[in-house]
Amino acid sequence: MRxxxxxxxxxxxxxxxxxxxxxxxxxxxxxxxxxxxxxxxxLRITGSGRTDAGVHALGQVFHFDAAWAHGEEKLLLALRSGLPPAIQIKSARPVQPSFHARFQATGKRYEYRLHLGDADPFTRPYCWTLFRPLDVGAMRAAAARLLGRHDFRAFTALNGPAREDTVRTLRRLDVIQRGAQLRIVCEGDGFLYKMVRSLVGALVSVGEGKLSAADLAAILASRRRTAAVQTAPAQGLFLMKVFYGHAHTR
Known part of the structure; x- marks a missing residue:
């Protein structure tokens, strides 16, 4: 068993x-x-975490236990050959028995994709299409106010008790523009339920002039969810990478 x-x-x-x-x-x-x-x-698999309906991934990680005597490449081929085109196994390799896809993850990187104006039919299903201009400079200034270790309860859709741990460290929140395409890259030690989509929704509201960087800082400090924080649509969100410590990778 491996x-x-x-x-x-x-x-x-x-x-x-x-x-x-x-x-x-x-x-x-x-x-x-x-x-x-x-x-x-x-066989049961264990993922690094959940993604919601409609959310995509380029780097989701999972583990399982099974005996396989034919090598990594043949296992990868066997997995790929029977899956629908919408799912691709990128790699499969043996690791230490102590490895755990969820509990040993040290961080994740997400990317949210937006399009300013009318996106083409091949782009539209994988982004949030916005038919109004955004102040990208204001969005970047607001994003900078959210970096660091904070209680992000105001930016989650959690309905649990207030005692639930909602403190996270946000290491990166970049707003990157290339023509009509906008990417928001979010990286941290972990994320709450719908936290990334809430951060994106709040930044878009800043870009529209509905909220300011100071407003976002005040919402963060309040630890209270408000209707001013919209949740971005699922189809623009991608789980890009899950990070692990070197001791548990092989």
Missing amino acids: RWKCVCAYDGTGFAGWQSQARGLAIQDVIEARLAAIFGRA
Whole structure:
């Protein structure tokens, strides 16, 4: 029996998110069905975390335990050959038995994609299309106010008790423009439920002139969710990379 670490990419458009669902419509369900076909028995995979319905990934990580005597390349080929085009296994390799895709993750990088103006039919399904100009300079100034270690309860859709830990370290929040395309790169030690989409929504409101950098700082300090913080649509969000310490990678 060996522990296997896999990196996968997926188009989340037609799925009910990452986490297994009773109706089998999640990405986890599809991958587990493929593993069951390969190994002849049910196998459970553990992901680095959930992504919501409609959210995409280029670097989601998961692990599973199974005996396989035919080498890494043949396992990768077997996994790839039976999955739908919307899911790609990018790598599969054995790791230490102590490796855990979720608990040993030290950080994640997300990217949110926006398009200013009418996006073409090949871009539109994977971005938030905005038909109004944005003040990108103001967005960058506001993003700088959110960096560091803070309580981000005001930027999550959590409905749990106030005692739940909502402190996170935001290491990077870059607003990058290239023509009509805008990317917001968000990197930190972990993210709360819908936190990235809430940060993006708030920055867009700043770009529209509805909120200021000072407003965002005040909302952050309040630790209270407000209607002024909109949640960006799911289709523009991509999980780009999951980070791990070197001791647990092989």
